[in-house]
Each structure stands twice: as structure tokens, then as C-alpha cells.
Amino acid sequence: MSYSSKYMRRAILLSERNVDKGGGPFGAVIVKDNKIIATGVNSVTAKNDPTAHAEIVAIRKAAKKLQTFNLSGCEIYTSCEPCPMCLAAIYWAHIDTIYYGNTKENAKEIGFDDSFIYEELKLSLPERKIKTQQYLSDKALGAFIKWNAKVDKIVY
Amino acid sequence: MSYSSKYMRRAILLSERNVDKGGGPFGAVIVKDNKIIATGVNSVTAKNDPTAHAEIVAIRKAAKKLQTFNLSGCEIYTSCEPCPMCLAAIYWAHIDTIYYGNTKENAKEIGFDDSFIYEELKLSLPERKIKTQQYLSDKALGAFIKWNAKVDKIVY
Numbered sequence: 001m002s003y004s005s006k007y008m009r010r011a012i013l014l015s016e017r018n019v020d021k022g023g024g025p026f027g028a029v030i031v032k033d034n035k036i037i038a039t040g041v042n043s044v045t046a047k048n049d050p051t052a053h054a055e056i057v058a059i060r061k062a063a064k065k066l067q068t069f070n071l072s073g074c075e076i077y078t079s080c081e082p083c084p085m086c087l088a089a090i091y092w093a094h095i096d097t098i099y100y101g102n103t104k105e106n107a108k109e110i111g112f113d114d115s116f117i118y119e120e121l122k123l124s125l126p127e128r129k130i131k132t133q134q135y136l137s138d139k140a141l142g143a144f145i146k147w148n149a150k151v152d153k154i155v156y
Numbered sequence: 157m158s159y160s161s162k163y164m165r166r167a168i169l170l171s172e173r174n175v176d177k178g179g180g181p182f183g184a185v186i187v188k189d190n191k192i193i194a195t196g197v198n199s200v201t202a203k204n205d206p207t208a209h210a211e212i213v214a215i216r217k218a219a220k221k222l223q224t225f226n227l228s229g230c231e232i233y234t235s236c237e238p239c240p241m242c243l244a245a246i247y248w249a250h251i252d253t254i255y256y257g258n259t260k261e262n263a264k265e266i267g268f269d270d271s272f273i274y275e276e277l278k279l280s281l282p283e284r285k286i287k288t289q290q291y292l293s294d295k296a297l298g299a300f301i302k303w304n305a306k307v308d309k310i311v312y
Contacts, residue, residue, distance in 0.1 A: 088241035101296020140257020
């Protein structure tokens with residue numbers, strides 16, 4: 001597979017239409033074997049779901065449609081460079097390629113926190129804005145030991 | 157609000173039970189005003205949803221329950237340090253505090269990609285494992301300009 005402007009135009013059109021509907025200016029399209037598997041638009045405010053960015057919505061739909069948690073062989077076309085949440089989701093989903101329109105700097109200019117969160121993730125835990133503390137590490141490890149010992153586990 | 161071992165024990169218990177049910181060893185609890193608002197377990201393989209980490213599941217449920225995309229005033233107790241996807245989601249949700257049990261290094265030891273993705277996010281786009289290319293930036297900007305000009309937009 002390789003870049004097709006048709007799918008990028010579709011992602012951009014979705015982003016524009018979503019503004020008209022009162023949502024954030026973001027759209028995404030997931031393509032496999034030159035067919036659209038799923039699309040998504042930012043639905044944070046419409047659905048009261050802070051995780052409902054265009055890419056997350058599209059990934060969830062594509063995985064449901066293909067009945068797999070592994071989207072290798074897929075490409076994502078997104079109207080804006082993915083935020084850290086969406087980029088990490090793309091890694092977890094094993095999507096092959098990312099095509100994007102706007103940059104995170106463009107997103108910052110219109111008031112979205114993408115760049116800020118990218119900077120936060122680079123910091124050590126005590127340096128971050130959100131207070132983060134470890135507790136009961138000895139107890140927490142039990143589930144990891146159990147998982148590790150499990151012979152029939154489904155790895156992803 | 158401040159740390160309570162009761163909620164951390166609950167998150168850990170959820171993580172252990174989830175292994176018994178065939179899921180990943182991760183659990184999370186969201187607390188507001190000393191009440192549990194929502195819980196989540198890793199449901200990636202059970203639900204064929206690569207985004208269904210314990211924290212994401214709990215955030216989505218909490219936001220639905222409280223009917224808001226802004227979870228400020230909430231704390232999250234998670235059996236493992238959040239991966240970049242979940243950490244960024246916690247930022248987007250405006251959760252106040254993160255309490256965690258296992259570290260991302262512990263997660264790496266049992267085969268989860270958290271540390272790898274943290275390292276990838278620090279790299280510039282051309283350095284990353286997933287091929288990432290910008291296209292049609294001039295066209296993509298239209299939705300941002302439209303959003304910026306909108307007087308009745310819901311900012312988050």
C-alpha cells in the first residue's frame with residue numbers, strides 16, 4: 001500500500017463536517033488493501049468521552065469490524081498529527097503507516113493540548129503536572145507473576 | 157482527597173481476577189469524593205479493542221456516569237503505571253492524581269510494550285518505527301480555521 005490523496009481528502013472532509021456538527025476539527029480514516037475499513041471523528045464533547053479522538057474512534061471501529069485487536073496491514077489517514085494518546089493507540093494496534101495533515105503545532109495554535117502532553121510525557125514522574133505516586137508495588141506484582149506463569153495467555 | 161490503600165487494593169484485585177478470566181493483568185479504579193465512580197480491566201483481547209486498557213475503560217465509564225468529558229476532581233488508582241496512551245488520556249480527562257502499583261519496567265519484563273512506546277514518543281517523526289508522513293497540510297488547515305472562527309464551540 002502507499003499514500004492515496006483520496007483517503008486524506010476524506011479524513012479532511014470528515015474533520016470539516018465535524019466542526020459544522022459542533023465537534024472538534026478532527027477526522028480519521030483506516031484503510032486496508034485499498035479499502036476503507038472505518039472512519040472516525042472527534043466525539044469528545046458529543047459523547048462525553050475524553051478518549052473519543054478521531055483516531056481512537058476509527059481504531060475501535062476497525063478492530064470491531066475486522067474482529068481483531070491487531071490492525072497490522074492497515075494505514076491511518078488523519079487530518080491532524082496524532083496526539084500522544086492516539087499515537088500510542090496506533091502502536092498498540094500495530095498499524096503500519098500514519099498519514100497526517102495538520103501538525104501538533106497547528107493544533108496548539110487553536111487551543112488543543114497535544115504539544116503540552118507530548119512535553120509532559122518526556123518528563124520524569126516527579127516533574128509532571130499531574131501528581132503521580134507509587135504504592136503497594138509488592139502486592140501489585142502478584143498479577144504480573146500470575147500472568148507470566150499462565151501458559152494459555154493471549155499475548156498482544 | 158488523598159491516597160487510600162483501599163482503592164489501590166481494589167485495582168490490584170481487579171488486575172488479578174482479570175488474569176483468571178484470560179485478560180491482561182491490569183485493573184483501574186476512578187475515585188471522586190471518596191467514592192468509586194468507575195472501574196476498568198484490560199479488555200483488549202476479550203473485546204477486540206486495542207484501546208481497551210484498564211485506565212481507558214475506567215475513564216470512559218466514569219465520564220459516561222458523570223455525564224462530562226472533564227474528570228477534574230477525580231483520582232485514578234491503577235495496578236500499573238499508565239502506558240503513554242492511558243497517561244495522555246488521563247491528561248485529556250483532567251484527572252487530578254495518579255496512584256499506581258507496578259512500573260512500566262515491570263510491564264516490560266512480562267512482555268508489554270509500554271517502555272518501547274514511551275521511547276518512540278520521544279523521537280522525531282522520521283526516527284520512529286511507524287512510517288509517518290504529512291500530506292495536504294494546506295487543505296487540512298481549513299477545518300482548524302473554521303473551528304477557530306466558530307463562536308459557539310465547546311472547548312475541552
